[in-house]
Amino acid sequence: MRKRIIALTLAAAVLAISLFGLPLAVGVAKYYLDDERRELERTADSTALTIADQLAHGSLLPLPIDSETGLAVYAPDGSLLAGDGPSTADTVVRRALAEGPAQAEPDGELSFAVPVTDDGVLVGVVRTASPRTDLYLRTGATWLVMLGLAATALALTWLVARRMAARLAGPLEHLAVAARQLGEGDFTVRAPAAGVPEIDSVGAALNTTAGRIGDMLDRERAFSANASHQLRTPLAGLRLQLEAALDSPGADPAAAVADGIATADRLERTIDDLLALARGTGANPDTAADLDRLLAEIGDVWRGLLTAQHRELHVTGDGAPPPRASEAAVRQILAVLLDNALAHGRGTVTVIARDAGGALAIDVSDEGPGIPDDSDVFRRRTSRTGSGIGLALARSLAEAEGGRLWLSQPAPPTFTLLLPTD
Template identity: 55%
Template sequence: MILFLVGHTLSVRRRIVTLTVLAAVLAITLFGVPLALAVAKFHESMSTHDLERAADNVALEVTGDLANGRIPELRPTPAGEEGEDRIRDIAIGVYSPTGRLIAGEGPPHADDFVRSARDTDRANGIAGDEVVLAEPVVSGASVVGVIRAAHPRSELDDMIRVTWLKMAGLGGIAIGASWLIGLRISARLARPLEDLAVTAERLGEGDFTVRARRTGVREIDQVAEALDVTSERIGETLERERTFSSDASHQLRTPLTGLRLQLEAALESPGSDPYATIRDGIASADRLERTIDDLLALAKQTRAPRSLLDLGKLFEEVRQTWHGLLAGRGRALRISGREALPARAADAAVRQVLAVLLDNAATHGTGTVTVLARDAGDALAIDVSDEGAIAGGSDPFVTREATEEREGNGIGLRLARSLAEAEGGRLRLTSPSPTTFTLLLPAERPAPREEGPGLAS
């Protein structure tokens, strides 16, 4: 995921820059090509305009000479007089009505433009490597000559080329500016993705408290929110797994210890009936399997269906599990109150709560362990007590770190409290000395029996 985010960030940078530059190139192309053609047309038009001005000026000078049959003398153009003209190198030729060159520069005989100008107002175009314009010289109603003005075509091409180069330079500057803007935009948009990559890397290293920074970009913030939710869920899952491991090891120790004691007792009494030991071992294995099923259901956060609690069956299981274990330590187990007020709860949950309380009494308590079921108003109370005491001010439901002399009892009690609350009940320490824990479950009182009319007194 980290490599994907880093690679995606680099890809986003390249894509943004590429798209920005491509957009600039496309815009410049769409507007620049028609503009370049228009510029070429403009220069051609200005070239024709310059030739026309030059031809008009010469026509004004030579009209009188041509009308009187004299050969005109063309006055050289003084330097700087054509300062407004775009074309500098213009060749002027004066032709007679018969098409003969009589003054200036040009073909010795009239070309197509000169011949066409005698019959029309003006003729212009390209002839070889020249741009040509011809117009007639009129005196009264007669054509007394033709003026031919021309300049090299290369000069027009140079002007167009220079303008196109300037436009290309401006286009390159615009593309460069677009590239810089694309870099800035890509950095601004890619930075949140880089932050997400760092967050994902920390998450991969096991830091589930990390949270992604919000950027104000809706799509990126959605990814950040999803990453935060994932981090929180992974952290909760691992915490639940750690808790389950601790609870499972704590809860499985007791049935395993009972099974071991049964097997050790059988080894110490070789003359006893092995079948009884095997039956007891199978019963202990069944209780161990039931404990494992209960713990797996807790780990999956599933709850067994609630039904009327069978105290007789439940207390019999308690006696079978804990009598031998406590007797092996020289301690007694007393159970009473099997006919107490019924309650509706999951057998598995109550069984695990009592297992925790009895294990706590066997491990940390002293003397006789007593299990008493009694009515407590609208609740069924089950007291588990021993003859030990809890140091004043200490909270037995807080997890303590295990030491060589004493194992933390808060792990199991915390599990028991959560199971009791899940069943709508409560678990509390009612007496620190002698140590007494009380499990309260909502009682289910039987509905009052209705008396028929004939039975009323």
């Protein structure tokens, strides 16, 4: 593209110089030709006035010597009287004798002749001439200067064209590189500003596209990782129910099937929650979450899992205000905290929902030995199974809902979720 811009610019400059320079060159040549003719005519006229009286009295004085102009005086019969010219009258002299002032351009020479009269009587002819080589030299020198100026103009045009080509092609090349990197999967790439509105518009569109694709892939990756983490507990509960049904062949299978269907429903709801959160459609700040239903679900889902470990679950929330947050987000945050207590805690797990003065506080604790002070429990640690991301996910969900999640007490470990209610 750079070469094409430079070539087109130079072609336009050559065309402009040609359209202006060629007529100018022709005009210069014509001007010098007319100027030389006028000089010959002026010299002839002034000489004729000077020598008219001398010729009438037959006392012609020596003619002035001009190295650039050939000056000669002829008698009425055409014979050369004085000066530098043909020995006998040539065409221009004969025309001057017969018709009056005349000019001629024989090969290699410009000539002009004017008759000399005294009281109306023809007494001679003055002939002036100059070689064409002088005219050619003057014209050629001027043309060389014009060519030099044209070459200088073309050189300046080339420099300007290079700069403009770099300014136009450079940003486009950067856009091409950014598009190539985007195609290779680098969604952090951004096209730099070029200072050209049209190119900057394309770059902004590319940057927006890269950002949207990157956000979409980040959400998809987050969904994959979060789903692998959040689905482990419902699947474990379903497995326990099925194993319990197998261990009790005499029990009513309808009850086991009903429990399995209920667990499958909760599993489906978990998937829906994760999809809504990944797409950014789970939050509705104008609607309060149903706190009583959330606490009831906690008891239904987690009591059986803790009972399998010979542990208890206590859930209380009398008088607690409902949070103004996404129900899906709150459900997943509590699921993370309870899963953490199930996997790493000991003894009874307690969930307490309480009024925190214009906000809802939910404390989740167990009877474990505690968490070291220097332990960064909210640091995201990923693995192929999705483990190590739960608390980091829970904190990010809480912050997205305008709330907070922190370790309020290291021993026994207590996590507190604070959500707005107004």
